[in-house]
Amino acid sequence: MKDKIKNIILPVSFGILIIALWEGGVIHKVLDFKPFQLPIPSQIIKTLGKNFEKATLDTVTTVNGAMVGLVIGCLIGFLVAVIATQFPKWGYTGLTVIATFNAIPIVALSPIMNRWFESGFGQKVGVVSVVCMGAMAINAYRGLNDLKPFARDLMESYAATGKEVFFKLRLPNCLPSIFTAIKINVPAALMAAMISEYFAASTSGLGFGVKDNLRKGMMAMGWSYIVMASLVGIILYLLIILVERKAIKWHASQR
Amino acid sequence: MQTAAETTEASGELDKLTLQLKWLPQSQFMGYYVAAEKGYYEEEGIDIEILPGGSDIIPEQNVYNGVANIGVTWVSSLMTYQAQGYELQEIAQVFQKSGLLLVSKKDTGISTAADLTGKKVGNWFGGNEYEILALLEKYKLDKNSDLELVQQDYTMDQVKEGSIDAASAMTYNEFGLLLESGIAKEDLNVIDMNEEGVAMMEDCLFVNSEWAAENEDLIVRFLRASIKGWADASADPKAAGEIVYNVDKSVSLEHQVYMAEEVAKLVVPEGFDPANIGFIDMAAIQQTADYLALYNKDLASTPVVDDTTFTAKYWEEATK
C-alpha cells in the first residue's frame, strides 16, 4: 500500500516542481525564452478555462478516431503476427510488409486517406490504423515465438497439437508483448490522429486546435491543446497499465 | 552563377544575410531569386542565403529566434505575432493586392458570396481565414450556422471531386493548378477578395526590431537589391519563372512561369509605378488590422499600426 502512494506522489511532486519552476520563470531564464514564446502554465490554464467546452469536444473527436483506429490497427497487426507464426514459410514476409507501412509518413498518408474517405472521422481512423499495425505485428510476433527454452519441446513430447501449442503456450506467452505494443501505440495513435487533423476536411479535433493556433502565434491556446492531448495520453496509458496488471499478474515484469 | 561565386571568393567581405521564406521555393518569391541570380545582393555587399519554408516552419519564430535575419510572411500573421509581444517590424510591402480567391465549379451555383449559404467552404486556416470571415460578415452569413467552413488540404482535389463546394485558392498557385488539371475557366465561378473590398495584405518583409536597430544600413542595401530583383522579375516574369525553376525543379516550368506572371500582377498592379515596389500603403495595412481585430477574437491585444511596427524609413532610404 505504501508503495502505491509512493507511485503517485513521486511523479506528481516532480510535476509540481517543474510547473513551479516554469511558472516562476526559472525555465525561461535558463533557456532564454520570452513568455510569449513558451507560455507559462497559469496562462495556459486560464486560456484552457475560457475555451474549455470547445477543447473538450475537440478532445472527444480526436480520441474517438484514435481509439477506433487503434483497435483496428492492433487487430490487423496481431493477425499478421499469428499468420507469420503459424505459416512461417509463407507468412513471415508479411511482417516486413507491415513494418514498411511504418515508413510512410503521416503527412503523406493523410492526403491519401482524404481521397478515400470524405469524412474527417474515416480519414482519421484510416491513418491511425496504418500507423498502429507495425508495432503490434512485430511485438506480437516476438511474443508468440520467443518461447521459453524447451517449453515447446515439452509440449510436443506430450503430443500436443499445433492448436494446443498455440493456445496454451504461445498466446499466454504473447500477452506481455501485446501490452508493450499497446503502450507504444497509445501515444502514437493520438499523435497520428492529431497530425491527420492538420489536413482533414473539418475544423474540429485536437490536431486542428494545435496547428491553427500555433501557426497564428496564439501560443497559450495552442499549448492548452497540447496539454489536453498529454492528459488524455497519460490517462489512457494508466488505464492500459491497470489492465495489464490484472491480465498478466504471473509475469516477471509485474512483480 | 559562376561570376557570382567568384566575386564572393574574391572580396570575402560580404555581409552574411539569411532570408526566411514563408513557403517552398517558388515564383511567389521570384524577386529574391532573380536578385540573387543576377548578383544584385553581391553588388550591395551581401552574401544572401535563402531559406525555404515548410509545413512546420513559422517565419516569425525563426526571425525572432535569429535563425534568419529577414522573413517573408502575410501581414495579418505578422500582426498576430506583434500583438503577442514579438518585437518584429515590417520593412516593405511586396504584394500590393490580395491574391486570395474563392473558387467553385459553376454547377454548385455559387455566383456571388450570398450563394454560399448551406455550402461547404474550404480554407487552409492557421491565419489564412480572416478574409473569408470578413467576406461572410459582409454578406451577413454566420460562419457556424449558415454554412460549413472546413479545412482544405494542400491539393485542389476536394473541389475537383466535389467534397468541397467552394475552395480558397491563390491566383498565382492553386487557381493555376485547377486550370492545369483540365478544368476550363468558363466552368468556374470566382469570388475576388479585392473586388469584394475585404482584401487583407499578404507577402511582406519583416525583421526583428532589435536586430534592425543595429543593421540599418544592411537592411537598406538588402531592400535596394531586392526591389531591383522584383522590378526585373515583374518586367519579365517568364525569365523569372525560369530562374526559380532552376532553383527547384519539383514543379513544372509552365507552372512556375504562370505563377510568376500572376505574382507580377500583385507586386506591380495596373497603374502602379514599378519604382514604388515595396511601398507600404498604411491605409491598406489599417484595413488589415481592423479585420484582424474583428475576426480573431482571441488576439492578445489590438494590432498597433504605426512606424514602430510598420517602418517605411528603410524603404524610403533604399528608393531614394
Next chain:
Amino acid sequence: MISKKDRLRVNIVWVIGIFLVWELAAFLLAGVLKDPMADAKLPYLHNIILVIIQNFGELMSAAGLTFSRAILGFSLGALVGFLLAIIMSLSKTVEKIAFPYLIFSQMVPVLGLAPIIFNLVGDMNTSRTIIAAYITFFPVSVNMLSGLTSVENEKKELMYSYAAGKKSIYYKLMIPYSLPYLFAGLKIAAPMSVTASILVDMLGSSGGIGVKLLYSLYSGTKDMFWASVFTSAAMGIISYTIILFLEKKCIPWNKEVVQKEGA
C-alpha cells in the same frame, strides 16, 4: 527449417502477389467503378514504377539525404532510448517519475517543439537531427524496459547467489536477456526514424524526400507524390532489413531468429 533459396522464392512470390493484387484493385477502381479520383486514390503500380525509373537519379539523391539524416537521428534516439530504459530499470523511483513525462513528451507535436529547439540550438541542421531522434527514442525505450523488467527474479537471485555485482548482472544477464526486446523496439523505431527524417525535411530543408513529398502534394503532381511515397516505404524496408541483419549478428543464440532465417 527454411533454406535461403526457399526464402528468396517466397519473397519473389510475395512481390509478384502484391503487384498483381494492386494492379487488379487499381483496374477495378479506374476501369470498372470509373472513379474520377482513381489516380489519387490508387494509381496503377506499373505507372508508379515507371515514374520512379524516370526520376531515379533525382529520387535517389533526395533519398540519400533523408536516409543519412535518418541514420543519425536513429542512432541518437536509440542510444537515448536504451540508456533511459537502463536507468529506469535500475531505479523503480526514476521509472515512476519519468514514465508519465515520457508520454507527455510524445504528445508534443513537432509544430510546438520546433520553435523551442530552434531557439535552443540556433542551428537548423542540428535541430533537425535532434527532432528526428526525439521522435525515435520512445519505442526503443518502452521495449527495452519491458525486456529488462521481464527477467525472472529466480535468475537474478541465482546471479546474486554467485555474488555477482549489479554491473555484471546487467552485462551477463539483464542486457543479453533483453536483447530480443530491444531489437523488437529497434525494428519499430527504424522505419519511424525514416518518417521522422522525412518530417524534418519539411522543416525548411532544401532537399530530401520530405521536400519532394510536400512539393508534389502541393503542386498536384500525383505520380511524383506516389513515387516519393514508394521511395520512403523502400527506405523503411531497407532500415528494417538492416536491423534484422544486426539482430542475427548480435543474438546468434536466439533460436527463433536462427530458425526463421534458416542459417
